[in-house]
Amino acid sequence: DADVTQTPRNRITKTGKRIMLECSQTKGHDRMYWYRQDPGLGLRLIYYSFDVKDINKGEISDGYSVSRQAQAKFSLSLESAIPNQTALYFCATSDPNRGEQYFGPGTRLTVT
Amino acid sequence: ELKVEQNPLFLSMQEGKNYTIYCNYSTTSDRLYWYRQDPGKSLESLFVLLSNGAVKQEGRLMASLDTKARLSTLHITAAVHDLSATYFCAGYMRFGAGTRLTVKP
Numbered sequence: 704d705a706d707v708t709q710t711p712r713n714r715i716t717k718t719g720k721r722i723m724l725e726c727s728q729t730k731g732h733d734r735m736y737w738y739r740q741d742p743g744l745g746l747r748l749i750y751y752s753f754d755v756k757d758i759n760k761g762e763i764s765d766g767y768s769v770s771r772q773a774q775a776k777f778s779l780s781l782e783s784a785i786p787n788q789t790a791l792y793f794c795a796t797s798d799p800n801r802g803e804q805y806f807g808p809g810t811r812l813t814v815t
Numbered sequence: 816e817l818k819v820e821q822n823p824l825f826l827s828m829q830e831g832k833n834y835t836i837y838c839n840y841s842t843t844s845d846r847l848y849w850y851r852q853d854p855g856k857s858l859e860s861l862f863v864l865l866s867n868g869a870v871k872q873e874g875r876l877m878a879s880l881d882t883k884a885r886l887s888t889l890h891i892t893a894a895v896h897d898l899s900a901t902y903f904c905a906g907y908m909r910f911g912a913g914t915r916l917t918v919k920p
Contacts, residue, residue, distance in 0.1 A: 738910075743912060744912060745819075745903060745912040746858075746905075747910075748909070802848070802907060803848055803860045803863045804848070804860070804905075805860070806857045806859070809857050
């Protein structure tokens with residue numbers, strides 16, 4: 704079984720709709736992250752969380768919110784989706800010692 | 816604020832050739848990461864470089880870190896088609912734009 708899972712894997716939604724992307728991990732790490740990937744821009748950090756009570760904005764948090772329901776679960780919400788939020792979204796977790804990140808399979812989101 | 820720049824962004828090379836991808840970063844960092852992404856897939860960790868002078872090798876790939884120059888390199892030796900992918904370097908929570916490598920027969 705995958706260490707980091709994301710649901711849904713693909714989603715098409717309309718402008719103005721609220722949408723939630725979910726992430727679960729079984730690696731037992733406290734640290735979790737949400738990124739978006741756009742062609743030519745690499746990955747950009749949206750939010751990160753170092754434990755259940757810790758939530759921090761990343762580079763591009765506007766238009767997004769997150770919820771850390773448990774050590775293993777970290778959800779990303781788009782309160783009112785807009786077309787320029789069309790992207791590939793990745794959840795990740797990391798070991799605090801080495802810092803390398805373990806990524807989920809990604810969610811491809813299209814906002815029409 | 817850490818900025819990470821990779822070059823080249825696109826690399827087309829012949830099988831059997833050698834090449835180097837460069838990664839410059841803007842502020843002091845004692846660690847640097849390399850990831851690989853195959854088309855339509857997620858990212859997987861290739862190398863974790865934790866100190867100045869660190870060198871890691873896996874197969875035809877070798878990564879190094881020079882913290883004084885704020886430079887990491889990913890060297891490809893005798894490229895094969897299976898190495899075709901996008902390679903990202905990253906500092907802590909900051910990624911470069913990626914280098915799309917295509918290896919042609």
